[in-house]
Amino acid sequence: MAAKLYRYEVYHPDYGTTVVEDISPQGATNKAAKVWDAPWREIAGYCRVTKLGTAKRPRCRSCGAEFGEPGDVTAYCPTCLRAQELAARERRMRPRSDRRAGMRE
Numbered sequence: 001m002a003a004k005l006y007r008y009e010v011y012h013p014d015y016g017t018t019v020v021e022d023i024s025p026q027g028a029t030n031k032a033a034k035v036w037d038a039p040w041r042e043i044a045g046y047c048r049v050t051k052l053g054t055a056k057r058p059r060c061r062s063c064g065a066e067f068g069e070p071g072d073v074t075a076y077c078p079t080c081l082r083a084q085e086l087a088a089r090e091r092r093m094r095p096r097s098d099r100r101a102g103m104r105e
Helices: 025-036 040-046 078-093 096-104
Strands: 006-012 016-022 048-054
Touching: 006 025, 016 025, 025 040, 025 048
Parallel strands: none
Antiparallel strands: 006 016, 006 048
């Protein structure tokens, strides 16, 4: 089972406040440093991290639909996963001569 994502508000006196999603406060601090384009080592000790709650429901990278439970770490919805698996299976089952012809085109 994948870890749940949570929303964190990260505050730094010089960089201000940003809201990021991660599985831990330490990871949220690291993501905030990347957002601010700041060296993590130098700002981590000065950050104040507040847990806001569970992250939003995930969106499919392919079709953009919301699915699953809030905070799930998943890239594709079940429908798109099935379509990708079917396409991969069809590519593997295609005769070798067809595969070579497709590469020449």
